[in-house]
Amino acid sequence: xxxxTQNPRYLITVTGKKxxxxxxxxxxxxxxxxxxxxxxxxxxxxxYSMNVEVTDKGxxxxxxxxxxxxxxxxxxxxxxxxxxxxxxxxxxSSLYPPPGGEQYFGPGTRLTVT
Amino acid sequence: DQQVKQNSPSLSVQEGRISILxxxxxxxxxxxxxxxxxxxxxxPTFLISISSIKDKNEDGRFTVFxxxxxxxxxxxxxxxxxxxxxxxxxxxxxxxGGTSYGxxxxxxxxxxxxxx
Numbered sequence: 472x473x474x475x476t477q478n479p480r481y482l483i484t485v486t487g488k489k490x491x492x493x494x495x496x497x498x499x500x501x502x503x504x505x506x507x508x509x510x511x512x513x514x515x516x517x518x519y520s521m522n523v524e525v526t527d528k529g530x531x532x533x534x535x536x537x538x539x540x541x542x543x544x545x546x547x548x549x550x551x552x553x554x555x556x557x558x559x560x561x562x563x564s565s566l567y568p569p570p571g572g573e574q575y576f577g578p579g580t581r582l583t584v585t
Numbered sequence: 586d587q588q589v590k591q592n593s594p595s596l597s598v599q600e601g602r603i604s605i606l607x608x609x610x611x612x613x614x615x616x617x618x619x620x621x622x623x624x625x626x627x628x629p630t631f632l633i634s635i636s637s638i639k640d641k642n643e644d645g646r647f648t649v650f651x652x653x654x655x656x657x658x659x660x661x662x663x664x665x666x667x668x669x670x671x672x673x674x675x676x677x678x679x680x681x682g683g684t685s686y687g688x689x690x691x692x693x694x695x696x697x698x699x700x701x
Contacts, residue, residue: 475628504689513591513674514629514691521687529688561628568687569678570617570636576628 473498475577477562483583484552492547492580494562500575502568503545504529505537507558508579514561520545521568552584588612589677591692598699604662606695608675611656614685615677620649620660623672623694632673633660665699672696 475496484490496503504519506529516529520539534556536548545564549556560580565572590609598604608618616637621629635642635649635658642649648661662669672694679685 502687506691511594511693512587513589513693514676516689516691519687519689527687530690563628569676569689570619570634570680573631574689576630578626578628 473575475562475564475575477560477577477580479580480578481581483585485585486553487551490549490552490582492549492560492562492582494545494547494577495543496545496564496575497543498564498566498575499542500564500566500572501542502566502572502574503539503562503564504574505535505545505547506561506563507531508561509558517547517560519568552582554584556582557584558582586611587693588615589675589690589692591673591675591695593695594693595696595698598665598697600667600699600701601664604660604665604669604697604699606660606662606673606675606697608658608660608692609656610658610677612677612690613656614679615690616680617678618649618651618658619676619678619689620647621674621676621691623674629674662697665697667699667701670697670699 505517518537562577563574565574619634620632623629
């Protein structure tokens with residue numbers, strides 16, 4: 472089944488404790504992206520990747536890191552999480568960058584930073 | 586600075602009637618627009634899109650209209666069904682060649698509730 476998977480689905484952590492949210496797709500997609508969803512702000516793009524070893528900042532990259540060492544994986548790293556990074560995070564992938572390809576979203580990761 | 590705005594947080598419609606969801610944008614470089622639908626506890630799913638060279642695109646019960654001069658687009662759902670109840674996001678992007686190629690900018694979302 473074609474899908475985007477994210478792990479963990481739920482995470483509660485404390486300020487400053489490094490964490491990684493994994494994202495994997497099995498559709499051989501070139502493009503991958505991370506978004507956060509917050510009430511009243513909608514979805515905001517954090518980072519995106521056009522291909523392996525090619526990553527770019529989205530609209531809200533501060534406090535996040537990404538890497539794209541393999542086509543299928545695009546982990547999101549929070550080196551020193553803070554409470555303002557409490558949010559619902561979505562990973563997405565598409566064969567081509569938007570708007571050329573329909574984006575497939577993962578189920579989301581709800582992160583709480585205390 | 587919110588470049589894509591959905592000013593109605595929610596919309597309530599009776600089953601069988603028309604639902605109209607609105608979206609405004611400020612960046613004149615945007616030339617492709619998309620609508621996504623999101624159910625609770627799931628990721629968004631693509632619904633319909635429109636290029637800036639068109640002013641209308643239809644797919645079954647869903648039609649998107651684009652008014653470039655007003656920097657405004659709308660999604661019409663006719664007839665509305667209870668299963669359409671979800672959060673709808675509009676999004677905008679720049680096609681290849683633009684400096685923002687690869688970025689996708691979303692609005693805040695509108696919660697649509699269709700009553701039986």
